[in-house]
Amino acid sequence: MFLPPSVEETYPDSHPILWVRTGEMGSKLEGASRPGHLDGVATVVAKPFNLIRPERAYFGQKDAQQVAIIRRLVSDLNFPVEICSVPIIRAKDGLAESSRNQRLSEANRKDALVLPRALQELAQRCANHEPLNLDGIRDSLRQSPGVELDHVEVVDAATLNPISTNIVEAPAIAVAAIRVGPVRLIDNIELNPS
Amino acid sequence: MFLPPSVEETYPDSHPILWVRTGEMGSKLEGASRPGHLDGVATVVAKPFNLIRPERAYFGQKDAQQVAIIRRLVSDLNFPVEICSVPIIRAKDGLAESSRNQRLSEANRKDALVLPRALQELAQRCANHEPLNLDGIRDSLRQSPGVELDHVEVVDAATLNPISTNIVEAPAIAVAAIRVGPVRLIDNIELNPS
Incomplete structure (x- = not known):
């Protein structure tokens, strides 16, 4: 059974001082509505990449900007993980599930x-x-x-x-x-x- | 023999868009004289941590701010590496070697x-x-x-x-x-x- 890392392991020194900043990629589109949100995503995703060292990590394509940013996180900081995007699931009327x-x-x-x-x-x-x-x-x-x-x-x-x-x-x-x-x-x- | 990672491995997509930003830790002291320099250090150090996955990494204590920032990089992003600082070496007159x-x-x-x-x-x-x-x-x-x-x-x-x-x-x-x-x-x- 997979046990996720504990709060103490994940945040040994409480809030981060160093953050992964997404720059221009994270400040437009969804980032324009939620300033700083995608910096938080990139920072908090780096943590399990280091704690768990997964071979592959799966992200829903519905959050397309998040997927693109995580792919760039991996290539810019050379994380040895393969990013797999999971297709959007649509209801019969065509609306993306959410x-x-x-x-x-x-x-x-x-x-x-x-x-x-x-x-x-x-x-x-x-x-x-x-x-x-x-x-x-x-x-x-x-x-x-x-x-x-x-x-x-x-x-x-x-x-x-x-x-x-x-x-x-x-x-x-x-x-x-x-x-x-x-x-x-x-x-x-x-x-x-x- | 240790072969360092190639330029192509280290920078697969040319310049990073995502950077590790050091915030308040990197903007004072040496960072006040060289804005952005310590963000560059933190970003470029994250790369070999991921490419090489060392058990230990050694940094000279002469750059005390750099050592403190790298220790914080490791704890904030949970890199599984032990940071060891190497003491300052002084000449006979007391001046730190540089x-x-x-x-x-x-x-x-x-x-x-x-x-x-x-x-x-x-x-x-x-x-x-x-x-x-x-x-x-x-x-x-x-x-x-x-x-x-x-x-x-x-x-x-x-x-x-x-x-x-x-x-x-x-x-x-x-x-x-x-x-x-x-x-x-x-x-x-x-x-x-x-």
Whole structure:
């Protein structure tokens, strides 16, 4: 049976003074809404990498920025661990599974479906080698009833840098966040110009 | 024979985006003269800890702040390595050995001896349970010919926080930096109220 490290092992000197800082990668997208949060993630993930020395570590692709940052943590600080991302699981209506979905009313949930549909639309345009027309997607999300758009961006899958061209040529992801009723929902999709 | 990791292994993605940031520990004392330097040290030391996974790593006590920061790196991020500090080596005249000493003229070198003497004086006062009178030490270094005082401080050996009392009760170090002729010299001494 696996026993996780104790609190005393994990925090031998109470709060860290030294932190892993994620810089530009952690200050945009989700990091813009929660300043410092992804620095905390990177720091607290370094600890079990050192305490447990796993061969592989698994992270949900739903938190795409977190996965990209942890991959970069591993390459920048040379942690000998393989990062595996676990695919997003979607309900039949297309909404990405999340514990937050319980807090959506039936009406909220219907409104929220514009999020996976917008991402699916971007993936389809990319597969068809069509222009993404991200501004059009943004406008339609802004006009969608019951929805407040936080962001929708197409970014490099590894660096999270925005992709400025309208046609995707390298591996990219479309990432988005909206607010619906009481919750903020995030989702993302791979763009593969195959 | 030990082969160090290659450049490609050490920097697989060119410059790091994620850095270990040393916060308050790395911005004072030597860090005040070289902003960001100790963040670079902490980041670049994390790499061989992961690539080589040593049981022990040795660092010269002459860079006392660096040693304290690396000890904190290890405890804050739970690196499974033992940090060993290697004592300062002193010439017969008391000056701590350093490659920089070659750039001192004979006159410079005589002037520089106030540095180890001031630290020795502090250690003696501590051992005698006398008040440290740090301000007096500072004044005498400021008045010393050929010498420009950067700092002399008594700090907690682990946190590098200044010790405000005039009588030392916990393990502490006196750290100092002066400029003599063309070089900046640093030195430090343990204060043990035994």
